[in-house]
Structures are given as structure tokens and as C-alpha cells.
Amino acid sequence: MTSSPGTSTSTSTSTSTSTSTSTSTSTSTSTSTSTSTSTSTSTSTSTNTSAAPATDVPLVFDRVSHWYGDVVAVNDISCTVTAGITGLLGPNGAGKSTLLQLAAGVLSPSNGAVRVFGESPVDRPDVYRQVALVPEREALPGMMKARAFVAARAELLGVRNASEAVTRALTIVEMDTVADRRIDTFSKGMKQRVKLAAALVHDPSLVLLDEPFNGLDPRQRLHMMRLLEERVAEGTAVLLSSHILEEIANVASNILVVLAGRLAATGDYRTLRRLMTDRPHTVRLRSSADRLLAAALMQESSVLGVEVDNSGVIVRATDYSALSLAIAPVAQRIGCTLYEVQVTDESLEHVFAYLVAR
Amino acid sequence: MSNVAGVAPPRAARAVLGRPSWFRSARAIVHLSIVRTLTPVLLLTMVGLVILPMLFALVFASRGYLSGDPVPFLVERYDQLVAAFATPVIALLLSTSAFSAESDDGTLLYLVTTTTPRWWIVFVRVVFAMVGTAAASAVAVFGTGLIATGLHDPEHITRAFGIASAFGGAAYASLFTLLALLTRRALVSGLLYVVFWEGVLSSTFPALHYVSVRQWMLAVANALTDATDTRLADGPSLTVSLVGAGLIAVLAVVAGARQLSEPRMSRIGT
Numbered sequence: 001m002t003s004s005p006g007t008s009t010s011t012s013t014s015t016s017t018s019t020s021t022s023t024s025t026s027t028s029t030s031t032s033t034s035t036s037t038s039t040s041t042s043t044s045t046s047t048n049t050s051a052a053p054a055t056d057v058p059l060v061f062d063r064v065s066h067w068y069g070d071v072v073a074v075n076d077i078s079c080t081v082t083a084g085i086t087g088l089l090g091p092n093g094a095g096k097s098t099l100l101q102l103a104a105g106v107l108s109p110s111n112g113a114v115r116v117f118g119e120s121p122v123d124r125p126d127v128y129r130q131v132a133l134v135p136e137r138e139a140l141p142g143m144m145k146a147r148a149f150v151a152a153r154a155e156l157l158g159v160r161n162a163s164e165a166v167t168r169a170l171t172i173v174e175m176d177t178v179a180d181r182r183i184d185t186f187s188k189g190m191k192q193r194v195k196l197a198a199a200l201v202h203d204p205s206l207v208l209l210d211e212p213f214n215g216l217d218p219r220q221r222l223h224m225m226r227l228l229e230e231r232v233a234e235g236t237a238v239l240l241s242s243h244i245l246e247e248i249a250n251v252a253s254n255i256l257v258v259l260a261g262r263l264a265a266t267g268d269y270r271t272l273r274r275l276m277t278d279r280p281h282t283v284r285l286r287s288s289a290d291r292l293l294a295a296a297l298m299q300e301s302s303v304l305g306v307e308v309d310n311s312g313v314i315v316r317a318t319d320y321s322a323l324s325l326a327i328a329p330v331a332q333r334i335g336c337t338l339y340e341v342q343v344t345d346e347s348l349e350h351v352f353a354y355l356v357a358r
Numbered sequence: 359m360s361n362v363a364g365v366a367p368p369r370a371a372r373a374v375l376g377r378p379s380w381f382r383s384a385r386a387i388v389h390l391s392i393v394r395t396l397t398p399v400l401l402l403t404m405v406g407l408v409i410l411p412m413l414f415a416l417v418f419a420s421r422g423y424l425s426g427d428p429v430p431f432l433v434e435r436y437d438q439l440v441a442a443f444a445t446p447v448i449a450l451l452l453s454t455s456a457f458s459a460e461s462d463d464g465t466l467l468y469l470v471t472t473t474t475p476r477w478w479i480v481f482v483r484v485v486f487a488m489v490g491t492a493a494a495s496a497v498a499v500f501g502t503g504l505i506a507t508g509l510h511d512p513e514h515i516t517r518a519f520g521i522a523s524a525f526g527g528a529a530y531a532s533l534f535t536l537l538a539l540l541t542r543r544a545l546v547s548g549l550l551y552v553v554f555w556e557g558v559l560s561s562t563f564p565a566l567h568y569v570s571v572r573q574w575m576l577a578v579a580n581a582l583t584d585a586t587d588t589r590l591a592d593g594p595s596l597t598v599s600l601v602g603a604g605l606i607a608v609l610a611v612v613a614g615a616r617q618l619s620e621p622r623m624s625r626i627g628t
Contacts, residue, residue, distance in 0.1 A: 104471060108620055123619040125473045129375050133471055139463035143393040149468075152386035156472035158378035165373040198468060203373045 055118035058082065058206040058237035059103055064112035066098055073098040075261040076112070081206075081239050084232055087252030088241035089352055095261040096241040097136060100208045103239065104133035116206060128157060132199035136210040136241075138191045142184030146175055146194045149183060153198045169197040172227060174220075188215030196224070200231070207231065209240045213247050225251045249348035257355050269351045279354050280304050281320040282345045285327065286312035289336035296330045312340070375473075383474045387482040390469065394456040395486075404448055408498045411439040415505035428506045429515055433587045435502060436519040441575040442556050445495045445523050449530030450548040452487040457538035458545065466621050480614035484528075484535045484607065491527030496520050518582035519575075526575035529603040532610035533571070539617040567594050571606075574599035 059081035066074040074095045081103075090096050101107040102114050105121025114121060121127040141149060150169055154162040170176040173193040178186075183194060192215050199207060207228075213221050221244075228238055228251055239256075242248050248255065249269065257265040257272075265272050273281075287293045294306040294313045302322035307314040317323035320343075331338050414435055418424050424431060460466035469479060503516030511517055537551075538544040560570030567573040577599040580590035593599075 106467060106471065106621065125475060128471050128473050131471070133467065135464055135467055137464045139465050140468075141390060141393045141465060144389070148389065152389055153468060153472065154373075155382040155386040156378055156469070156474045158376045158383075158473050160374040160376050162382075168373075201373065202375055 057115070058117060059239065060113075060115040061099070061102070062113045062115065064099075064102060064109045064114055066095075066102055066107060066110045072261050074102065074109075074258075077258070077261075077263045078112075079256055079263055079266050081237055081256075082254075083235055083237045084253040085228055085238045085240060085251045087248035087255040087348075088239055088258065089245070089248065089255055089348075090241075090258035090264075091356055094258045096258055097210055099258065100133060100210050100239065100241060103206075103208050104131060106133065128204075129202065130205040131208065132202070132204040132206075133208040134195050134199045134210060134212055136214065138188055138195070138215065140183045140191055140194060142182065144183055145180050146170065146183055146186070146197070147179035149194065150179075150198050150201055154201045157202045159202050165201050165203075166197075169201040172200065173197045174223065189217060189220055192216055193220070193224075196227075205236055207236060207238045209238065209242075211242055212240065213242055213244050221247060245348045245352055255348070257352065259356060264355050265351075269348045273345070273351045273354075279345075280316040280318055281323065281343065283315045283317065283323060283327075284312055284340070284342045284344050285315060285338065286340040287331060287336045287338050289334065292334050293331060293336050296334045297326070300326045300330065302326065314344075378472070378474045380478070383478065384482045387469070387474075387479055388486050391456045391483060391486045394459045395452060395490075397455075400451050400455060403451060404494055407444040407447055408494050408501070410444060411435050411498050411502040412505055414439065415502045419505055424506050427512075429512055429585050430587065432503060432506055432515050432519075433585065433589055436499060436515075436523075436579070437572070437576060437589055440495060440498055440502075440519065440523055441526060441572045442561070443552070444498050445491060445526050445575070446530045446552040446556055446571070447549075448494045449487055449491040449527055450534045450545065450552065452490040453483070453531050453534035454538040454544040454548060456483065457535065461538075461542070461622055470618050470621050475615070476618040477611050477615035479618060480535060480539070480611050484532050484610055484614075487531035487535060488524075488528040491531055492524035495523035495527055499523050513583050513585040515579075515583050515585050518579040518585075521582055522575040522579035525578045525599075525603065526571055529571045529574060529606050532603075532607040536610040536614050536617075539614045539622070542622065564592065567592065568598055569602070571603070574602055 057080060061077050061079050064074055064077050065072065077099065088096050088099065098107065102109055103116065103121070105114070105116070105124065105127055108122040116127050116131055119127065121131065144152075147166060147170065151162060151166045154166050159165045167176060170179045173196050175190065175193050175197060178190070183191065186194065192212065196209075196212065199209075209228075212224060216224060225247060228240070232238060240248065240252065254267060255265070255269050255272075256263060273279075285293060290308050290313045294308050294315075297303050297313070297315055298306055300317075300323070302317045302319040303326075304316045304318055306316070315323065327341060328338070415424070415431075418431060457466070460469065470476065499520045500516060503511060503519075507516070534544065534548050537548055541547050555566075556570060556572045560566045560572055573593045576590050577593040577596050580593060581596045583590070594602075
């Protein structure tokens, strides 16, 4: 598996380790594509999987595996989580929660090493000065009041100005006005926010969130996204697993895609999409002469097919770069006016669906 | 409050971190223990266990069976109903409820992902269960003694069992706290232990007296009373009892802390 904080996709089970951005597939065409793309993407993402632990890197997975009995939950994953929001994607049972628990030191890896700010989080309570994990399950001690629960966390974390920190944490999740109510009277979304307040009460530098948007209404989701972005602006690293791809796409600067315990891809999802050379890119065009434009584009070597319907021309191409460079000259040559050029399958949802379908 | 354009909002104050205070962290752990433990069902069960020996004493006293020497009656009830039943079951309930519930619903995570040392978490939980067990057992012992003998305490038997039940509560609390951290079915395992090991085997086979908390309690009571009773005299020595209980307490805290470093929890995510 490629060790890669940078952008990469991997469909092989190679055991080689590389720190460069790459696409590993079996065909020579895709290999050459990956090589050219890696140059352009490696500058925008950090790369750090060297053996020497870097104390300023929030989280490093170094060839980490974890199994429960005979079941392999996480298989040889190497990647780095840096400051910013990193989205952790994968279908149910892919190993996302296990990965988050490994990062939090609640589980120890069966193989490999996890390093949080340069050190193993396992059996090191001091690591929780800098790390917080918000689990997916909404269970909380229902008989407690929200303020008392967050205060208990603050005391157990050694927060000196506990009262002030508790009020601040409850305020930023907008629970300060109901904080003196018992938790079992709260809705799912309110419990989610109490969990977040309990995690943020000591201002951790690495926040691990497992499905934090569950149970939140759209306004609360927006609020939480804004809140996470504010934390990131202060230098916090956030690793966030979610099924809600739209939210991930909105907030995450980087994504990790986990499939069946393996790291299938990592990097910016738009770049990942372009690396998927085995999937034609789909672009929708609207112009003053759709049929003429469709016929002219068919002459281009990168175009696999075109389709004309009421919404315009749908173009499928193997090479995104070649197509994007060809559209304007072709339109100019045939004398039609372009009204709209839209890539229709570059959303995170498409990228995720393509990766899962492999 | 809106910000003036061009002026950066004031940076929010940050949490100031230090080492968790022993007292404050203990208070937080006890608070979490109380809310997870003292449910109405558990409280009713504890009340039932506490009043059981008192009911026996009331029935016997009302029929005039205690008009002679009450010491044999008290020793038998204290042994069978307190040392072998009420104290271990109360300790079991108080020791396992919090950790078991937290392991089952995943909220143990909020306790272990803190900077508080794990051994301190286990120690405080043991002390919480021990104090609760000792208090409830003391009510059972002194209530029964009061009904059987009034304020008179012949041969200091009630006082001796009051102290012995506190001692036994500590041993049982340590044992069951560890059980709660090690097994998924702590309550069932603990009940089987109480019924078969302490209830049947330890009183049937003399060789097992050395590894029975019930027999250790009798040894402590024997050392503190002037009464001579074969039940008390058959137990192990006081030294064996004290060392045994001490070892269990240390084992519970050390092994429990190790267990908390990678806690057994039901799935906390998908």
C-alpha cells in the first residue's frame, strides 16, 4: 500500500512504500498518467511518512493493521493527517471507526505504528491533552446534566479554568442555554452537540470525529461545519468520518477513502477523480449549436462519445486535460458560442461511488 | 455581537491544562459512578438485601426465640445473610454497574480518553463501591443486632461483624470491579461466584477457607469478638485474611488499570 499523505489512488496490494503521489494500477497508460499528475499535486499536499517521528505532525498511520480475531478491520494503512479537515470516507464496516479508535489510542494496532504528535497514543493518558475523540454512538450518561458532564470531562482532563472552559465549550455548540437540563431529555442532535462540547472543552489540537453530523438538522450542520473551520483556522487538525458526502466535500481539504480495511485513496477528491483514468470524464456543454459542437468534438482523440439531449451536449472523454484544452478551440473553429461547461461527475459522491465500485 | 469590519475578532480564551487534581478527578469519577449506579431498581434491591437479616431478627424476636443467648443466632445470620449474601451482592451491584454499563454503551470512552491516570480511576471506583457496601452492610448488621439484643452488644459481636463487613466489602468491591473490567457478563459471573463459591463451596470444603472472602470476614469478626463459635474459629487466620484482601485490592487496581488502557467496549461506531 502506498504510504501517502499526498494524493493517491491504489487498486493493487503492493507492499512497496513510497512517499510520492501516485496511482497504482496494472496498466502502463495509467502509470504514466499518475506520474505526470503526481508532479502537479505533490506540491499542494504534505508528505511525511518517514521513520523518524515528527512531533509537529498531528497524526501518522505507519503500516497500521488491526484485526478482531479472524476479522481484519484495518489492513496495512499508511497516511498522515495534517492541520486542516481530513474527511474519512468508506462504506459501513470499512474500518473507519477502528481507524479513529486507533488514532485515539483506545485500540492498539495489531501491526504497524500510530503516532500522535510523534508518539504512540496507546497507554499514554497524557496524549489526551491534545487529542479528543467524539464517538459515533450517541450514548451519554442520561441522568447527568449537560453542564455537569462537560465539567466532569474538564476535571478529568486537568483543565484549570474548568468553569470558564465548560461555559465556552457549551456556548460554541449553542447548548449553553439548556446546559442545566438532564441529557436524557435531549434530542439526538443536542446529544451530538454535548459530545462535541465534551471533546472541545480542553481545546485539543487533534479532533477525531466519528459521524458528527448524524442527527443534526441542516442549520446545525452548517453551524458545526463553521465551528470546525474556526478550529482549523486556529491550527487544529480534524479527522472526520461521515456518510454525508456533501458535508465532507464542503469542509474537507483532504480525504481518505477506506475500503475493506485498506486505504483506497487519499488526497483532494477532484484530483483523485482526474487520476481515475479508467473512468471516462463526463462534461456537459450548452452552446448556440449543440449538434454541430457534438460532431466536431467527436473528432478529438480524447473523446469517447457524445450525446445530445435537451440539456445540451454530454461529452465522455478519457483524458480530462486534453478535453478541457480542446473545447474552446473547437467551439471557436465551428463558430458556436459556449454558454456553459460543467463537469458532471467530479463531485465527491461520484468519486466515492467510483472507488467503491472498483 | 457583530464585529466591526476590518477588526479581527478577539481570540477566544484557551483552556489552561495541568495535571488533574486528585480530589476533583475523584469527585468527577464518583459523580459519573453515582449516575450510572444508583438507579431505582438497584436502590430497591439494596434495601431488600439490607432489611432481610433484620426481618429474620424481627420474626425470631417476635416469637421469643431470642430470649436466651442471641449470639449463636447473630453469628449464623451475620454469616449466612450478611457475609455470604447481602455484602457480596451489594458489592457486586455497586462495583459492576458503572463499568459494565459504560462498557456496554461505549461511554467508558469519555472516562479513559482523559489525562487522569487509569489506576486512579479504578481505585476511586473500588473505594466508591467499598464505601457503599460498607455503609449498607453496617445498616444490616447494626439493625439486626439492635432488633436481636437492643443497645446491648453481647461479646461485641455486632461491632465485630460491622467492621468485618466493611473489610469484606472492600475485598468484594475490589474483586467485582476487576470482574466488571474483564468480562462482558460481570453481573452473572459475580452472582454465580457468590452463590456457588462463597455460598456453597467455601463453607463445604475447609481447604477453600483460605480463598474465600466470606471466610476472611469471619476471621476478622473472630479477632474482634469475645464470642466463641465454631463458625468463627474454623476460618483462616487474620493474617491470611488481611494479606488476601490486600492482594485482591492491589491486583484489582493494577490489572484494572492495564485493562483500561485498552478497554473492552461494545462497538462504538461502524
